[in-house]
Amino acid sequence: MNNSVFQDLVHVQSCDTESLSLSNVTGKTVLCYAPAQAAITPPRAELHSLINRTIEAGAKGLIFAQYTVNLLEILTSCEGFMSCALVDFEIAQRIASYSKMTESPVVKISPAVSVVGNGVLSPYVASFSSRGPSLAFPRILKPDIAAPGVGILAAERDSYVFHSGTSMACPHVSAVTALLKSVHPNWSPAMIKSAIVTTASVTDQFGMPIQANGVPRKLADPFDFGGGHMDPDRAVDPGLVYDLDAREYNKFLNCTQGLSDGCKSYNLNLNLPSITVPDLKGHVILRRTVTNVGPAEATYHLVVEAPAGIDVSVEPSVISFTQGNSRSATFMVTFTTRQRVQGGYTFGSLTWSDGSTRSVRIPVAVRTVIQDFVADTS
Structure with missing residues (x-):
C-alpha cells in the first residue's frame, strides 16, 4: 500500500505497546526512532513485531529508523496494511526535528525505487x-x-x-x-x-x-x-x-x-x-x-x-x-x-x-x- 497524499505524522519514540497506546496514531504515519535502544534490541529482531504492533494500533504508515542493516525483506509484512519506509538515524533525526518544530506535521511515503550500477555502494x-x-x-x-x-x-x-x-x-x-x-x-x-x-x-x-x-x-x-x-x-x-x-x-x-x-x-x-x-x-x-x-x-x-x-x-x-x-x-x-x-x-x-x-x-x-x-x- 502506497500513500498518494500527505498524512499526519507522529513521533512515537520506541513504538512499544505502551507508547503506541498513549499516542493518537490512528490513520497516521508513525516515526519509530529510538537510537539509544538499538544496542539493546537489534533492528532485525525488532522490526517484524513493531510492524504488527503499529498495524494493530491503527496506523496507516510507518517510518522505521535503523542503523545500517539489511531489512528490506521484512517490509513484506506491511503489504496490504500500510506504507512502510526504512531510514537511517541521520534522516530520522531530521524528520523528528521537523515534527517537533511544526504544529501539524505531515509526511508522504513514496514508492521505493531501485538504484543500479555506479550509484550503489557494493560490496x-x-x-x-x-x-x-x-x-x-x-x-x-x-x-x-x-x-x-x-x-x-x-x-x-x-x-x-x-x-x-x-x-x-x-x-x-x-x-x-x-x-x-x-x-x-x-x-x-x-x-x-x-x-x-x-x-x-x-x-x-x-x-x-x-x-x-x-x-x-x-x-x-x-x-x-x-x-x-x-x-x-x-x-x-x-x-x-x-x-x-x-x-x-x-x-x-x-x-x-x-x-x-x-x-x-x-x-x-x-x-x-x-x-x-x-x-x-x-x-x-x-x-x-x-x-x-x-x-x-x-x-x-x-x-x-x-x-x-x-x-x-x-x-x-x-x-x-x-x-x-x-x-x-x-x-x-x-x-x-x-x-x-x-x-x-x-x-x-x-x-x-x-x-x-x-x-x-x-x-x-x-x-x-x-x-x-x-x-x-x-
Whole structure:
C-alpha cells in the first residue's frame, strides 16, 4: 500500500505497546526512532513485531529508523496494511526535528525505487554476517571469505523471492568451487580454498576499502570478511596456493580433541591461507609453504602490510621457480610486538606478487597479550 497524499505524522519514540497506546496514531504515519535502544534490541529482531504492533494500533504508515542493516525483506509484512519506509538515524533525526518544530506535521511515503550500477555502494558486509574471531579455535582465522548474500533473488516453490543470509552466500561459494574444480580437476580442496581466499578483493567497485554494516558502519577487517570478497575470475589463475592434505586435517582434529601434544605450535603452522596469532607476548616464528600452479618460470616478491604495533620479517622475501625444480617453497614469518600490552587485534597482510597479473594475498590478525587468562575488561 502506497500513500498518494500527505498524512499526519507522529513521533512515537520506541513504538512499544505502551507508547503506541498513549499516542493518537490512528490513520497516521508513525516515526519509530529510538537510537539509544538499538544496542539493546537489534533492528532485525525488532522490526517484524513493531510492524504488527503499529498495524494493530491503527496506523496507516510507518517510518522505521535503523542503523545500517539489511531489512528490506521484512517490509513484506506491511503489504496490504500500510506504507512502510526504512531510514537511517541521520534522516530520522531530521524528520523528528521537523515534527517537533511544526504544529501539524505531515509526511508522504513514496514508492521505493531501485538504484543500479555506479550509484550503489557494493560490496559491503551485512550486519548479520558471522564475525570472527573463532572462539573455539582462535589460531584459525574465521570467516574465510565473503560472498553475495543480501537481497538475492532465489527460487521458492513455483516463484521467486528475495532472501538473505548464509543460505544465499553458500551457493555462490559452492558454484565457484565447482567451476574451479572443473578447470583444475587435480586440485585438492585446500588448493581450491586457497585460490578463492588469496585472490579475493578487499576494495569495492570504486577501489575504496569494503565497509561493514553494524553499530556503527566501519571499515571491514579480516574478522568481517576473511580474505575479502571472492573474485572468481582471479581465483581461476592464482599463481600460488597454500595446500594441505588429509593427514594434516587429521592432526588438527586430534588437537581439537586433546589427543596430541604441541598443538599450539602446530595450529600456528597449519598451512592455511591466513595467519592468526591471538597471544603474542614477545615474538613468534611460524612457517607457510606455497605451491606454484602458474607458469613454471616465475619469481614472486613479497609485500608486507604489518599489523599496527607489530614488526614483521619474512625470510625469504623473494621466491623463484624454475623449470624442472621444486614447485613448492617454504618461508618463515617472524612477528615481534613493539609494546607490552593486553591489547586487541590489529590486522595486516602478506602478498606475493609476480609483478604482472598474479597477486596472492593472505590476511593477518595479531593480538598482543601480557599473560594468559588476563583480559582488558575496563
